Amino acid sequence: MKLTELYTHVKKDLQQIEKELEQTISSQHPIMQNAGNQLLKAGGKRIRPVFVVLSGHFGNYDIEPVKKVAAALETIHMASLVHDDVIDDAELRRGAKTVKAAYDNKVAMYTGDFLFAKAIELMSDIHQIAAHQILSYAMKEMSLGEIQQIREQYDLNQNVRQYLRRIKRKTALLIAISCQLGAIASNASIELQQRLYRFGYSVGMAYQITDDILDFTGTEKELGKPAGGDLRQGNITLPVFYAMQQLPGLKEKIGRFYKTMDESELSSIIDTIKTSGSIQRASKTAQSYLADALAAAEGLPAGQAKNSMIKIAKYIGRRKF
Amino acid sequence: MKLTELYTHVKKDLQQIEKELEQTISSQHPIMQNAGNQLLKAGGKRIRPVFVVLSGHFGNYDIEPVKKVAAALETIHMASLVHDDVIDDAELRRGAKTVKAAYDNKVAMYTGDFLFAKAIELMSDIHQIAAHQILSYAMKEMSLGEIQQIREQYDLNQNVRQYLRRIKRKTALLIAISCQLGAIASNASIELQQRLYRFGYSVGMAYQITDDILDFTGTEKELGKPAGGDLRQGNITLPVFYAMQQLPGLKEKIGRFYKTMDESELSSIIDTIKTSGSIQRASKTAQSYLADALAAAEGLPAGQAKNSMIKIAKYIGRRKF
Numbered sequence: 042m043k044l045t046e047l048y049t050h051v052k053k054d055l056q057q058i059e060k061e062l063e064q065t066i067s068s069q070h071p072i073m074q075n076a077g078n079q080l081l082k083a084g085g086k087r088i089r090p091v092f093v094v095l096s097g098h099f100g101n102y103d104i105e106p107v108k109k110v111a112a113a114l115e116t117i118h119m120a121s122l123v124h125d126d127v128i129d130d131a132e133l134r135r136g137a138k139t140v141k142a143a144y145d146n147k148v149a150m151y152t153g154d155f156l157f158a159k160a161i162e163l164m165s166d167i168h169q170i171a172a173h174q175i176l177s178y179a180m181k182e183m184s185l186g187e188i189q190q191i192r193e194q195y196d197l198n199q200n201v202r203q204y205l206r207r208i209k210r211k212t213a214l215l216i217a218i219s220c221q222l223g224a225i226a227s228n229a230s231i232e233l234q235q236r237l238y239r240f241g242y243s244v245g246m247a248y249q250i251t252d253d254i255l256d257f258t259g260t261e262k263e264l265g266k267p268a269g270g271d272l273r274q275g276n277i278t279l280p281v282f283y284a285m286q287q288l289p290g291l292k293e294k295i296g297r298f299y300k301t302m303d304e305s306e307l308s309s310i311i312d313t314i315k316t317s318g319s320i321q322r323a324s325k326t327a328q329s330y331l332a333d334a335l336a337a338a339e340g341l342p343a344g345q346a347k348n349s350m351i352k353i354a355k356y357i358g359r360r361k362f
Numbered sequence: 363m364k365l366t367e368l369y370t371h372v373k374k375d376l377q378q379i380e381k382e383l384e385q386t387i388s389s390q391h392p393i394m395q396n397a398g399n400q401l402l403k404a405g406g407k408r409i410r411p412v413f414v415v416l417s418g419h420f421g422n423y424d425i426e427p428v429k430k431v432a433a434a435l436e437t438i439h440m441a442s443l444v445h446d447d448v449i450d451d452a453e454l455r456r457g458a459k460t461v462k463a464a465y466d467n468k469v470a471m472y473t474g475d476f477l478f479a480k481a482i483e484l485m486s487d488i489h490q491i492a493a494h495q496i497l498s499y500a501m502k503e504m505s506l507g508e509i510q511q512i513r514e515q516y517d518l519n520q521n522v523r524q525y526l527r528r529i530k531r532k533t534a535l536l537i538a539i540s541c542q543l544g545a546i547a548s549n550a551s552i553e554l555q556q557r558l559y560r561f562g563y564s565v566g567m568a569y570q571i572t573d574d575i576l577d578f579t580g581t582e583k584e585l586g587k588p589a590g591g592d593l594r595q596g597n598i599t600l601p602v603f604y605a606m607q608q609l610p611g612l613k614e615k616i617g618r619f620y621k622t623m624d625e626s627e628l629s630s631i632i633d634t635i636k637t638s639g640s641i642q643r644a645s646k647t648a649q650s651y652l653a654d655a656l657a658a659a660e661g662l663p664a665g666q667a668k669n670s671m672i673k674i675a676k677y678i679g680r681r682k683f
Contacts, residue, residue: 127448127471150448150471151508154478158501161482165494173486173494180479187472 044086044360047352050345051094054104058090061112065159066119080119088248089114089219091353096223096237098346106167106226113163113176114219120156121183121215123149172225179218186210195275195299197292201282205246208253213245236337240350243334248357250327253278255360257315269311275299279326283319291317331358365407365681368673371666372415375425379411382433386480387440401440409569410435410540412674417544417558419667427488427547434484434497435540441477442504442536444470493546500539507531516596516620518613522603526567529574534566557658561671564655569678571648574599576681578636590632596620600647604640612638652679 048055066081090111097107127146157180164176189207193199220241224234256264256271257280264270271278272295285292291313298306314320334354341347369376387402411432418428448467478501485497510528514520541562545555577585577592578601585591592599593616606613612634619627635641655675662668 124471124475127468147448147512148509150445151505151512154445154474155502155505155509157475157478158498158505162495162498162502165491165498168491170486170489174483177479177483177486181476181483184472184476184479188469188476191468191472 044353044356047356048091048095048349050349051091054094054107055087055090057104058087058094058108058111058115061108061163062115065112065116065163066156080122087115088353089118089216092216092219092241092244092350093223093226095346095350096220096229096241097227098344099224099233099237099342100227100229102227107223109163109166110172110222110226111219113160114215114222116156116160116163117176117180117183118215120153120160121187123153123156124187127153167222167226169225172222175218175221175225179214182210182214186214190276193277197277197285197296199277201279204277204279204282208246208249209242212249212252213242216245216248217242233341236340240334240337240341240354243330243337244354244357247327247330247334247354250279250323250330251357251360254280254320254323254327257311258320269307272310272314273307279323280314280319283322284314284317287317287319288313328358331355365674365677368677369412369416369670371670372412372419375415375428376408376411378425379408379415379429379432379436382429382484383411383436386433386437386484387477401443408436409674410439410537413537413540413562413565413671414544414547416667416671417541417550417562418548419665420545420554420558420663421548421550423548428544430484430487431493431543431547432540434481435536435543437477437481437484438497438501438504439536441474441481442508444474444477445508448474488543488547490546493543496539496542496546500535503531503535507535511597514598518598518606518617520598522600525598525600525603529567529570530563533570533573534563537566537569538563554662557661561655561658561662561675564651564658565675565678568648568651568655568675571600571644571651572678572681575601575641575644575648578632579641590628593631593635594628600644601635601640604643605635605638608638608640609634649679652676 063081066078093111093114094107097103127149164173167173186207186209189203189210193203193207217238218241220237221234224237229237253271256278257268259268261267267273272281281295285295291310294306294310294313298310331354335351338347338351338354341350384402387399414432414435415428418424448470485494488494507528507530510524510531514524514528538559539562541558542555545558550558574592577599578589580589582588588594593602602616606616612631615627615631615634619631652675656672659668659672659675662671
């Protein structure tokens with residue numbers, strides 16, 4: 042079953058949001074138009090708009106504000122994707138092409154800035170001050186999460202708390218406020234706003250941990266890139282922490298790999314991690330976040346929106362890629 | 363006379379805004395703290411906060427909203443400075459240090475993102491929807507201006523209209539909305555909001571054109587960098603357009619310089635431009651923008667704020683560096 046089949050009853054609204062997104066992305070100048078179209082195609086799941094729309098149904102649902110909030114949050118997500126690609130790219134093209142790469146990167150950076158501004162513009166139709174405070178806080182945290190990731194890259198002495206804070210900032214928070222702002226946009230009660238935030242936060246954490254597990258267990262075909270990519274890039278994820286806790290020699294082994302960057306060493310490290318039981322342990326952690334999400338969802342008023350949210354949460358727990 | 367002496371009567375309020383800025387910039391993590399402190403030191407003129415405060419005096423002046431708007435706009439200015447430095451720097455440090463440079467650049471990019479988010483957070487206390495729409499529009503235009511500059515760099519076939527649109531987006535617009543939002547923050551009439559916008563826009567255009575002139579006429583000591591830096595970097599400014607219109611061979615000569623990057627060729631080009639009368643013609647253009655600014659200011663209610671704005675406008679016309 043596809044994720045999109047879980048929310049057929051809001052399909053029409055999501056189509057409207059897609060139109061809003063196309064208008065938002067469509068721009069005066071070709072480079073950005075190009076980047077925008079790629080983003081729209083790559084977009085895929087639209088998890089954030091879906092949660093805005095579903096959460097909106099727990100208040101006095103009005104597609105107009107819901108549409109703006111959903112498009113704004115997806116645009117912020119896209120802007121963060123654009124900024125994520127900046128400079129890495131320049132690295133790959135080091136040497137003769139650097140100037141060109143730097144140009145492209147600078148354009149990408151300002152394209153991201155443009156999209157952030159577009160998102161703020163969409164939000165300016167939302168009159169609740171709380172919505173603006175919540176969004177700006179999340180944007181701050183997202184940028185801090187990126188800086189945290191840069192600083193903690195290749196650092197094998199960091200702890201699980203740092204990892205959890207990082208994925209909260211980079212993934213869970215935006216999903217959490219998608220639910221919260223959907224509720225605010227339709228004037229749902231504070232209690233429901235907070236409950237939906239908790240739901241989104243827990244789903245987001247489970248979503249990212251599952252992602253980090255799949256980076257080890259997924260096939261190259263499923264992932265569209267070789268497995269262990271996170272570890273290769275110095276991004277230490279939950280299965281690695283758990284494996285290092287269990288296998289005393291592993292930390293040094295990974296440290297050696299980061300010096301030699303010897304791929305055969307990496308694949309043996311990946312096998313070690315996969316057979317250490319740390320994958321199962323990480324899955325348990327993801328499941329416990331999902332349990333929190335389902336517990337939060339249980340307290341929601343009955344209805345299709347509630348059912349869809351529960352189905353999506355369960356799907357995310359099951360997804361294989 | 364120093365610029366700061368022109369607005370002594372709002373000194374106390376500017377000190378409060380400086381505190382607000384320090385709080386805004388001060389951050390949990392060292393890299394950004396560092397960047398922030400440099401920005402605070404480099405900050406200097408604080409033209410935008412000054413115009414917010416002075417414009418605020420044309421309504422029911424309340425330091426609280428004025429302070430937030432002033433800090434927000436200066437923070438956006440700082441964020442744009444941080445993003446301006448991204449990648450150029452990597453260029454200078456091409457080769458062995460590229461990875462390090464790319465890291466620094468990525469941190470700088472996210473530091474800019476953090477500052478943009480901080481600015482939005484400051485603005486979230488402002489209840490007028492118009493203020494948010496005006497700000498997000500300006501942020502969009504600023505990012506488009508940066509992309510425009512990248513695309514038009516080294517392009518000797520562009521026209522003066524493109525230059526004027528570029529400096530509007532990169533400089534004049536933010537100064538214009540500093541005046542406009544100061545008026546909105548203190549609930550001044552729409553007529554005054556628009557008049558102050560026109561004042562700020564015209565001052566901003568004159569300010570940037572003067573800047574572009576000084577890049578040719580200033581001494582290395584005054585500029586803190588060798589003269590002709592804009593032309594060297596492929597940034598075609600008003601004196602260059604005027605000189606190319608007057609001297610048929612100049613365009614080809616500059617084109618050759620961009621191929622050879624021969625510094626002796628550049629200094630002969632700079633001398634040609636300085637003796638072509640195009641500097642005087644560019645000054646006339648700046649003066650005509652200042653005349654527009656003073657005309658807009660004339661219609662403002664009498665008082666110290668009006669006098670200060672007129673003095674600042676005249677000062678900007680006279681400034682030598």
